Amino acid sequence: MSKEYVAFVRIPDSLTGTISQLKQRAESSLVRDAKLSPGDRTEAVRFENLHATIDQIATAAMLDKEAHCFISDDSEVARYVSEKSGITVLSSADSADGHLPNEVRSWLTSGGVVVELLLPHGSGTVEGHVNNDTPPIAPAKRWKSSATGVRAAAKERFEDTVISALQSKTGNSSISPSGVSNRVLTDTLHKYCGVQANHIRRDVPVVYRDGSSGPEFPLGALNMREPSWKDPQILRFTLLSIRHVEMDSLVDGAWLRNTRISRSREAGLTDRIVFDQSRRQLKSLDLTTPTVIEMYQTGLETAIIGFYRAVALHLLDHPGTIAVRPMFFVGGSRFEPSRRIWAT
Structure with a gap:
């Protein structure tokens, strides 16, 4: 059995x-990170690299025969250190921290610089409770197409998965749009x-392949019908934008900017960004004038889910004001209108 220690x-x-220089650069990186757009991990990666260098220097110093190193197996100290955020370089300003061992505080008081290291695989025993009365978790039900x-x-x-979410008695089922094609995703949701x-009606969680989640999607909520305007x-x-520039002369604009949406970030966060922006843009339409939106779309699951969630909620709030007809890419510069229109 292994146990976590703090060095x-x-x-x-x-x-x-x-x-000290690495610490200063890491602190500056954290300040810059707070100003970046959601999902931009440039400074987070920079911080991780800087702190990895700090840890490497501390590990090398710890292995020196003449090193000053205090190792604690106190579980409370380990928990306190593991839950701290930011930089694990301690200086004289930290000497009053009551969670630190007295020897470490004396080093800091005398002007020393200390680095905290978590050692997750030390030898030892971990107390635990095993309930022999609890049966093992049953295997998941096999699905076959x-x-x-x-x-x-x-x-x-x-x-x-959509039907299971609608039929769920516990309400804890979710849908996962990752890897589902543009047409299948749009028509099934419709x-x-x-x-x-x-x-x-059930507002169902949306969980992506990377484990992230978007806002819940309303199922069984709309009285869909063809508009008669x-x-x-x-x-x-x-x-x-940018996906099909040959369409520029045929459309009134791009609903979303590709440079903002197609960034490396959690899928659930991209979904939420698309949803929030789509809600604002739909609300900006003149609700006194019936509007048909022809949406020329290709397959980015987070954009499709976020947009049509916004459409569904807009139709619930303002029925009979808009209709959205999906236009599916079929190759070259050709798009095909869907037979299913989003309207109430």
Whole structure:
């Protein structure tokens, strides 16, 4: 059995200048990180690299035979250190911290520089309680597709998760749009976002492949119908800019900026950004004029989920004001209108 220890390493005087410089650069990186856009990890990566260098120097100093190192196996000290955020370089300003061992505080009082290191694999025993009366967790129910092709199986699987979420008695089921094609995702959501005869409305969690979550999606909520407007306003958008520049002369604009949406970040965060922006833009439309939006879209799951969640909630708040017709990319510069229109 292994146990977590904390090592407090007093840095030799010859290296304190280097550690202080690395600490200052790491602190500056944290300040810059707080000013970045959501999902931009540039400074986070820089901070991690700087702190990895600090840890490497401390580890090398700890292995020196003449090193000053205090190792604590106190679980409370280990928990306190593991929960701290920021930089684990201690100086005289930290000498009053009551969680620190007395020997470490005396080093700091005398002007020493100390680095905290977590040692997760030390030898020892961990107290625990085993309940022999609790049976093992049953294996998950196997799902098997009746389809013969990969795309058809993916469609069937996604639809099955949506149905399971609607039928869930506990309300803890979720849907996962990761890897689902543009058309399947949009049409399936349309089908089950409409009022269902045998199911009540459920706001279902959306969980992506990377483990992140977006806002809940309303299923079984809308009375979908084809609009009967005579002269509606028609607006044409590409869902994301840059994806199909040949469409620029045919559309009124891009709903989302590709440079902002297609960044490396958690999928759930991208979903939320798309959703929030779409809600604002839909609310900015003139609700006294019926509007048909033709949305030319390609497959970015987070953009599709975020946009149509915003559409669904807008239709719940303002029924009969807008209609959205998806336009699916079919190759070259060709798009095909969906047979399912989002309207109430």
